[in-house]
Amino acid sequence: MMAIILLVLKYFTFFSIFINDMKKKLIYDRDILFLVLIGLFSAVKFNDLGNYYLGASGYLMPLLALYILEDYFKKSLIGFGDVKLMMGIGGLFRYSGVENIFKFYTMLYIFSGIVVLFLLFFKKLQKCEYIPFAPFIIASYIFFNHFKIFFG
Structure with a gap:
């Protein structure tokens, strides 16, 4: 029963992030906190805190590097909400x-x-127009998570 509640909360949070990034160009910290807590509860349930921490750190690094490079090139590519x-x-x-x-x-x-x-x-899009990246991250997560069989 707890797994179903966490799954519903996770997808509700994804929906909230998707809509807010599309409309307001903003990802709220409360939504990120929900995702972190959902992952943490799941890791505690399966006694897998080490891999939870490594996953959060490992998946974060490429976008964090891109965010740091923005400062060097003086060009905005992604927001810190996408990194979080x-x-x-x-x-x-x-x-x-x-x-x-x-x-x-x-x-x-x-x-x-x-x-x-x-x-x-x-x-449908201008060349220099803002493109929200969170919907792509969420869609990729859902696809990758549900079709792992194709990715080995």
Whole structure:
């Protein structure tokens, strides 16, 4: 029963993040906190706190590096909300190897690149317009989590 409640809370939180990032261009800290707590409860339930911490840290690192590079290039690419969201997502995934982190990011960037190219091609998006990244992160998490069989 607890697993069902956590699953419903997780998807409700994903929905809230998705809508807020699309409409307000903002990811609330309360939503990130819910994801972190859901992952933490799940890790405690399965006695897997070490992999929870490594997952949160490992999945966070590539986006954190990108966020730090923004300062160097003086160009805004992603917001810190996306970085914090990836920490929560990494905690939900838990650590299962660097190759899974690489596969997830590869899928995330290919998926978001294809969608953005279609939006640019069909003139639904301007070239320098803000593109919320959280919906791509969430969709990639859902796809990657539910279709792990395809990713090894």
